Amino acid sequence: MTIQAAAFLPGARRLAPDQFVQGILSGDRRVLSRFITLLESRLVEDRRLAQQVLTTLLAHTGRSIRVGITGVPGAGKSTLIESLGLMLTGQGHHVAVLAIDPTSRISGGSILGDKTRMVDLCRNPNAFIRPSPSGETLGGVARNTREAMLTCEAAGFDVILIETVGVGQSEIVVADMVDFFLVVLIAGAGDELQGIKRGLMEMADLVAINKADGENKIHAERACVLYQNAMRLLHPADSLWNPPVLTCSAINNTGIDAIWFQVLKHRARFEPTGWFEQHRRDQLVRWMWDLVNEYIDRLLHGKAEVRAVSARTEAAVRFGSMTAADGAESVLRAIGLSVPTPK
Secondary structure, eight states, X not given: OOOOOOOOOTTOOSOOHHHHHHHHHTTOHHHHHHHHHHHHOOOHHHHHHHHHHHHHHGGGOSOSEEEEXXXXXXSOHHHHHHHHHHHHHHTTOOEEEEEEEOBOTTTSSBOOHHHHHOHHHHTXXXXXXXXXXXXXXXXXXXXXXXXXXXXXXXXXXSEEEEEOSSSSTHHHHHHTTOSEEEEEEESSSSXXXXXXXXXXXXXXXXXXXXXXXXGGHHHHHHHHHHHXXXXXXXXXXXXSOOOOEEEOBTTTTBSHXXXXXXXXXXXXXXXXXXXXXXXXXXXXXXXXXHHHHHHHHHHHHHSHHHHHHHXXXXXXXXXXXXXXXXXXXXXXXXXXXXXXXXO
């Protein structure tokens, strides 16, 4: 697809489509940052421009290793990501870190906590760190993070690290957009298995017990054994991939190379089977339906007349004067849809 060149709009701050494309493909960090800001915009004209540019960039995406990283609060995810990023850039990789930051209730913007904790990686010329506000979507990753990831790939980054806010529902979304899912935990915080959801451990491709240093090292090694036993129960012995459990110390840079070795081992195991290609295609289709559901939800709450019908219908269902099925049909009719008759 060829993008038509366009002049700057009077007083406008955004670039023309071809300027965005050329800047991103040439690896211009300022243009890359401005485009991700454009992706995060809610203005209709910004969204249309962003999608026009992104469509052109698609041919230059898909060549990176995508790693999602989640973990309990205080597990040292940011320190681990910086340590991993510095190691990878030292090996010649170009690393993009997309950190999902909590949203400020005052400004609605990112608090920038992760970027301030990755000082050395921020200064690295082969790294790019972009905190994005979590916003109202699940983990802030329903749309913008996927698009930012594709944009970073087009800009030449061959490793994309996506960090979630923490252990919650957001990790489900992140796991559905990456090739490899890393769960970072710590020992010495009480019952090691307490509060860690089975679903999270089933999604993990690797569990890293961080802060395995000093007096905590023995606790980390003990926790490692507990999690290894738990993972054996969750994953059949004949699986193509049995998620390993490792100990590491991000602050001491120990065990970080072992984590990356497992990422590459996982890729070598699955790439010849065609799994990666099929997995990414399936992810794109699920992304499309996620957006369909998001747009429908926005439509339901975006129009005053629809909100009014929804409020009346909800009250009727709540007080038993209308069935849930009839209520659903009433709301759908308010946005111009009808429920098909079951065959």
